[in-house]
Amino acid sequence: MCVRLGDDGPKSAAGGYLRDTGAHEAGAHDANGADLHARFLSWSHGLGPIRRSDQRRSDVREPASGGDAAGRRQLRPRRWRPRPHCGHHLCRPQLRPGAPPRGHRDAQAGASSGRAGGLLPPRRTCAAPPRARGGRDARDQQRRPPDGGAAAGGLQRSARSRVSAPALDVEPRLRAAVDGCREELVAIRRDLHRHPELSHQEARTAQMAAERADALGFAVHSGVGGHGVTADLDSERSGPVLMLRADMDALPVLERDDGRPVRSEVDGVMHACGHDGHVAMALGAASALVALRDTWTGRVRLCFQPAEERAEGAVPMIEAGAADGVDRVLGIHLWAPLQTGRVAVTPGVLFGSADSFTLTVRGRGGHGGMPHTAVDPVVAAAQIIVALQTIVSRETSPFAPAVITLGKIAGGAAFNVIADTVEIEGTVRALEQSERERLLRRIDEIASGVAASMRAEAAFVRTAGCPPVVSDPGVAEVVRSAAVATVGEGMVDVAQPVTVGDDIACFLERAPGCYFLVGAGHPERGRVAPHHSADFDIDEACLPIGMEALVRAALDILR
DSSP: OOOETTTTOOOOOOOBBBOSSSSSSOOOOOOOOOHHHHEEEEEEEOOOOOOSSSSSOOOOOOOOTTOTTTTTOOOOOOOOOOOTTTTTGGOOOEEOOTTTTTTOOOOHHHHHSSOOEEEEESSSOOOSSSOTTTSSSHHHHHHSTTTTTTHHHHHHHHHHHHHHHHHHHHHHHHHHHOOOOOOOHHHHHHHHHHHHOOOOHHHHHHEEEEEEEETTOOEEEEEEEEEEEEEEOOOOOOOOOOEEEEEOOOOOOOOOOOOOOOOSSSSSSSEEEHHHHHHHHHHHHHHHHHHHHGGGOOOOEEEEEEOHHHTTHHHHHHHHTTTOOOOOOEEEEEEEEEEETOOOSSSSEEOEEEEEEEEEEEEEEETTTGGGBBEEEEEEEEHHHHHTTTHHHHSSSSSSSSEEEEEEEEEEESHHHHHEEEEEEEEEEEHHHHHHHHHHHHHHHHHHHHHHTTEEEEEEEEEEEEEOEEEHHHHHHHHHHHHHHHHHHGGEOOOBBSSSOTHHHHHHSSSSSEEHHHHHOOSSOOOOTTTTTTOOOOOTTTTHHHHHHHHHHHHHHOO
8 A cells, every 4th residue: 555645644545544553642743754654554554544435434533723843733632443353345334324325426525435425334243245236245155055056056946947937828828728618618518417417326427527537638537436536637746636626416406498598308307506517617627737737736636526416425435535645625616696707715614514314203003083093293293393493593593504494294195094104304504513513413302302292203314414615714815816817806705604515525624625606697687596496507608717717726726
């Protein structure tokens, strides 16, 4: 470092005042500067210069007022606080309060000091050197692996890009897959609607689903728990197993002939709950996922389930291994009360439990003209029916929805004969598992008590059932995002729980998932016919909406 002399005393070439090391007293300079040279040698072993800034620091000594002989000056004694021993190359500049922002260069001070006005070395130890613009610094080097880092870092970046890069072009490919399936979705739905099959009789539907899945490249297993079908497609990359479940069975309902474009060709049987559309959307989603196979990981499992309407299809399939290894479950229910174009996603309870039961009331037959010689089961059954209505109206909170419906009663063969037995069939619905069990227990207790009071007996048999349908909040949020991407934020609702049932609940007990509603109400038909009625129908424009939402949710889960 060179030293220059000026009117204000010794300075460095950079223009900063030199520090005093305390080796010389004030006024120790002479005119020819020899003493200054010795002083500089002592100073050079100190802590280095302080550069000039717009405003001088308070700890820099100022010349004493009045001066001294020519070439000399008196300096006020001051206390010097050394800088932290981290090295000036390890410290970042600190902005003096009130100074121009970092990077701003003062026109006067900046030219001489090479530093923005108001910038001072910090008074605290820094953990790393300042980062050079556009380059790496020690902090970057610390994060790199000990084997050199460049190759490993490149592998990490390529691994991330391998997962995320396909997402950049998935949108146009997804749109093309959905658009390409529109006509096929309608064709599949209409074929199934013309040929409905009751619970446990879904042979044709199962065969069609299996053949189409096999043609797409899925590994198909038929006869799973009856007429159930599972079909797996592996991405050949490690990831979760996602089940897409669709029910297949129809109902014993005679479809009304009102000029609709497609109608059941099986007398007394119709798809009055939209299951034909469920199968079509699942097959459409399968086709899209095959086309997008390079964008997801893990495995997709299609599950075509029989006997949902009797709540007797899920459990046999689970017992046959259909849910083994499944990590997530998705399912759609077309919903006529919701207009086409809308989707409802509900975290938590969506549908209630659904149980069926049979009460057999036994008396003693006899002559209709001498009832005192018999025990009339018809009268006992009538009393039981009335008494069971008090379970909901007098024993259940109005804030805990529950339903007990007695849908069938049969007994007797002639008008003048007292029958031996009467059978009552009914169903129980509840939104909470504890309430479900209480209702079933009370039916048994009341029926037995009332029958005994009438000198009869009542046998309670719980024939089939499923728990409430509960969607996992995390999976429901994924589905909601997929629905928003499909139909828009303003078209996605949260549905209120309803006391219908669906045995997809049994799959949802095995793995977290989401069952969501896709609007199928026809906007031009006004009042929508309820599910399970002879007038029920769907707007087929709902099919690609449901398919797209299902595919988007699947991609999000599997990505």
